[in-house]
Amino acid sequence: MSNKDSEKKSSKKQKKPNRVKQRKRGLSMLKMLLIATLLPLIMSAAVMTFINVRNSNESIEQSVKDKLEIANMQFNRYATDAYIAEGDEAFTKANKDYSYVDSYKENKVEFTIFLGDTRALTSLKDDSGARIEGTKASEKVIEDCLKNGNHFQGSNVKINNKAYYVDYLPLKDANGNIVGMTFCGEADIVVTSAANKTAMSIILTFVAIVAVFSLLMWIIALRIRKPILSISQSLEEIASGNLTAEINVSSSIAESFTMFNSMKNVQRDLNQIISKIRSESSKMSDKIKATESLSQSSSEAAIRISNSMEDLSSGAQSLASNVNDVNDQMKQMGDRVTDIENNIDGLTVNAKNMNNVSKDATHQMNIVMKSSKEAVSAVNSIHDQILLTNDSISKINEAIDLIIEIANQTNLLSLNASIEAARAGEAGRSFAVVADSISNLSEQSNESAATIREIANEILTNSRNSVNLAERIQLAIQNEQDAITSTQDKFTELEGSINTSVSEIKLISDKTRELNKIKEDLLQHIDELSAISEENASSNEEVNASLLNITAGLTEIVDFLSQMDALSNDLEDSVSHFK
Known part of the structure; x- marks a missing residue:
């Protein structure tokens, strides 16, 4: 009892109520009220201002x-x-x-x-x-x-x-x-x-109107927010376990006043409930301890009576012990033979199943090998296609070089045309505009060609990475094919071993059936001798069994009372959070 009490006290010390503090999320009520009132006002003012203007x-x-x-x-x-x-x-x-x-x-x-x-x-x-x-x-x-x-x-x-x-x-x-x-x-x-x-x-x-209304809504929102904030802080005190906190809220809003009254009622009811739970829990704990002590005493007395009955019945049991031992040993031997026979039958069925599974596995491995070969063929095709893409990108780069060269020549022609237009004076002004447009077009062509070259180089890099990845996939599939071939060879060896085991298990099964017939004859004679000795010991065993049932029931009562005591402690710990 002292050990159990110490364990209960230590577990009671370890149990502490944990509160998870909620992080504040979202907008505050003040901001929500201002948004809900001022946003439509500002939008309406903006629309009306636009229409009036x-x-x-x-x-x-x-x-x-x-x-x-x-x-x-x-x-x-x-x-x-x-x-x-x-x-x-x-x-x-x-x-x-x-x-x-x-x-x-x-x-x-x-x-x-x-x-x-x-x-x-x-x-x-x-x-x-x-x-x-x-x-x-x-x-x-x-x-x-x-x-x-x-x-x-x-x-x-x-x-x-x-x-x-x-x-x-x-x-x-x-x-x-x-x-x-x-x-x-x-x-x-x-x-x-x-x-x-x-x-x-x-x-x-309209700005003045919005400003006036904003100030007015700010004042109203503060008047709405203040009592609700006070109520929220009071609820936080109650949630932290302080039921004695004084709640003072003043508000001219009917809903806030109603919420305040409801919260005070909740605080009062919680105080009454927690006080009653503590009182009743203490009384229940005392009664449980008294009942547990009485049950423990009764259990010890029943165990002493059971030991005495065992001593009285030991003489009667010793008379039949030899017969019972022989009977039990023969039954055990018979059970072992039966178990061996059942196990051999199971082994035969399992061996046949393993043989069928081995054949199915070999068939599935052939299917996997075929799929692996098809995957190798597909990866090779992808590899070849990527190489063709690389060749096409190289041709794009050659075309870009040609575009850049043409743009440079065009830029040079534009420069010469600008020089000639400058020499021509007023008559060449329109020609100079055309030359500038050609020069701008040449620069844009150079920039576009450079951009295309960067994109082509990026595609080429990605394509090379794809080639490397395809080669790695080819190597992985080849290793997979080698592993599948090795596994097929192991399945072939396993199939031969299973066929040999089936034949040997069949021989053992025949010998076991002969032993089982001999066992049944011996058990029939031993059962006749065992019946006489069992009748002599049955009365003592019935009394002993009744005492054991009583002892087990008392033990269960003690365990149940221990659980009740633990529940009482848990209940007291739960309400200890509140003051």
């Missing part, structure tokens, strides 16, 4: 066109009245009146009067400050407005290398004949600047 640009562009159309209509009436009053002289005389065309300069609006397709009076000036009078309108404007008499509007129209939003109206005389055009335009850069300012104001507005 696009609509604003379209609106600004349309307002510019409307403004130019109205201004040009007024300017066209002014030009028509002046032309009817004075004719071409009104716009071609030396002291022209620029007051009207320059009146909208502060508003970045330009005016021009065309006589025919030529600018006669304009507010447009070049970089030197001179008015660009005497220049022509574009072919599209001439065709659409001057010839067909249509109202023409456009954007990004180049005038003196500057982009304009333009509006053209036909200029007519008193008879309604088209004698020219009136132009009203605004520089594209002015419109773009206004559109950019509008877009920037829209973007800044």
